[in-house]
Amino acid sequence: MSLESRRAFLRFLAGSPLFAGLGAALAGCRPAAKGNGAAAAAEPPPDLVGSATEALDVFDLRAVAQHKLPPAHWGYMATGVDGEATLRANEEAFARLYLRPRRLVDVTTVDPRVTIFGREWPAPIALCPVSGQLAFHPERELGSARAARASDTLQMLSTVATSGVEEVSAARGEPVWYQLYPTGRWDVTQALVRRAEAAGCPAIVLTVDLPVDSNRLTAARLARQDARDCTVCHGTAEQRESTYFARKPMFTGITLGRGEMRASALTWEFVQRLRGITRGRLLLKGLVTREDAARALQAGVDGIIVSNHGGRAEESGRATIDSLPEVVAAVGGRIPVLMDGGVRRGTDVFKALARGATAVCVGRPYVWGLAAFGHAGVERVITLLRAELARTMQLAGTPALRDIGPSAIGNA
Numbered sequence: 001m002s003l004e005s006r007r008a009f010l011r012f013l014a015g016s017p018l019f020a021g022l023g024a025a026l027a028g029c030r031p032a033a034k035g036n037g038a039a040a041a042a043e044p045p046p047d048l049v050g051s052a053t054e055a056l057d058v059f060d061l062r063a064v065a066q067h068k069l070p071p072a073h074w075g076y077m078a079t080g081v082d083g084e085a086t087l088r089a090n091e092e093a094f095a096r097l098y099l100r101p102r103r104l105v106d107v108t109t110v111d112p113r114v115t116i117f118g119r120e121w122p123a124p125i126a127l128c129p130v131s132g133q134l135a136f137h138p139e140r141e142l143g144s145a146r147a148a149r150a151s152d153t154l155q156m157l158s159t160v161a162t163s164g165v166e167e168v169s170a171a172r173g174e175p176v177w178y179q180l181y182p183t184g185r186w187d188v189t190q191a192l193v194r195r196a197e198a199a200g201c202p203a204i205v206l207t208v209d210l211p212v213d214s215n216r217l218t219a220a221r222l223a224r225q226d227a228r229d230c231t232v233c234h235g236t237a238e239q240r241e242s243t244y245f246a247r248k249p250m251f252t253g254i255t256l257g258r259g260e261m262r263a264s265a266l267t268w269e270f271v272q273r274l275r276g277i278t279r280g281r282l283l284l285k286g287l288v289t290r291e292d293a294a295r296a297l298q299a300g301v302d303g304i305i306v307s308n309h310g311g312r313a314e315e316s317g318r319a320t321i322d323s324l325p326e327v328v329a330a331v332g333g334r335i336p337v338l339m340d341g342g343v344r345r346g347t348d349v350f351k352a353l354a355r356g357a358t359a360v361c362v363g364r365p366y367v368w369g370l371a372a373f374g375h376a377g378v379e380r381v382i383t384l385l386r387a388e389l390a391r392t393m394q395l396a397g398t399p400a401l402r403d404i405g406p407s408a409i410g411n412a
Ligand SMILES: Cc1cc2nc3c(=O)[nH]c(=O)nc-3n(C[C@H](O)[C@H](O)[C@H](O)COP(=O)(O)O)c2cc1C
Pocket: 076, 077, 078, 090, 128, 129, 130, 131, 158, 159, 160, 179, 207, 285, 307, 308, 309, 310, 311, 312, 340, 341, 342, 343, 361, 362, 363, 364, 365
């Protein structure tokens, strides 16, 4: 085990109620109060699956993840904003769409392959950038990368990951796409892009939906319930503000406060400027309107990810699957349009494809897999979603992606 991996493992132990006593002893952390977190109970509930392969759908992995994670970490992952209408809408809107299956089509074989920027992928399902994966499992982003490698899945790495882009790309077996948070400081943006490009990342994904901190109440509430001493890993509130980014591997050598990172003054000029220095592909993540899609085309971006940050940014109340059609219409097939938010089953993937998405990305589901069983859990999520999509394609009489058009679904 490398020194960094060992440190990461110890930090994880310190954060896990499963190992509260041991972790505290190793890492010098105040042990968790008795009864803190579901996992403090010795015996797992009998209905939890005991291995990744036993999971029948992604929700089986969610149950294990919730059982294993301490309240604050579960809350960080699960949270939406305000009353969480947008978080719910993302999932519920899929249920309002129904399939219009065609019969008497030869569906002996299905072909879910998709090509994005000249690279062919086995399925139109990618892993979203998700920050701080050490909070979920000691394998952190490397576990996700191992699963992405085994299944040849497109992986995006967060700017605020708990692993550097070089080690993640090495574990993935090829450079990942790099998600960039804008900052008010151009030198920082430049340094991050240069580092990602030096690691070979073929695409930069600029996230534009969080100009200020959002109102994450579930995260705040569950953090209060967590009796562990969070300062051991995160520092005091003051330190957290001033060193949050400096402690992330992608910011080694860069000092930046949380406020500076939010870049609330950012405009399309920034996108234009970023376009100017980005050698590879540039995508915008977080667009939800036709107006912004049109601006993005003018700015010369190569792709769009329709996203509301998994209901973690503004409380719009609108599901991304419902934002997708207007973006797709504005883009008119000129660049790939990916989408994320609420994708939990193969039928959801199918519905997004029918509404014009080139591919979908999943966020929480693979984190559930990671938290539950490390890389094996992430792999299981990918396997399940792919199998569900393939089966849906067969049952709907659409054996290739090009067969999944608008008429393959309807709106209840
Ligand atoms: C715990 C967590 C951390 C996230 N971190 C980032 C991030 O660092 N950068 C980013 O662009 N999006 C981030 N997102 C948003 C995801 O990339 C994605 O938009 C969202 O999770 C998709 O919705 P889903 O979770 O319903 O699949 C995060 C989401 C979660 C749940």
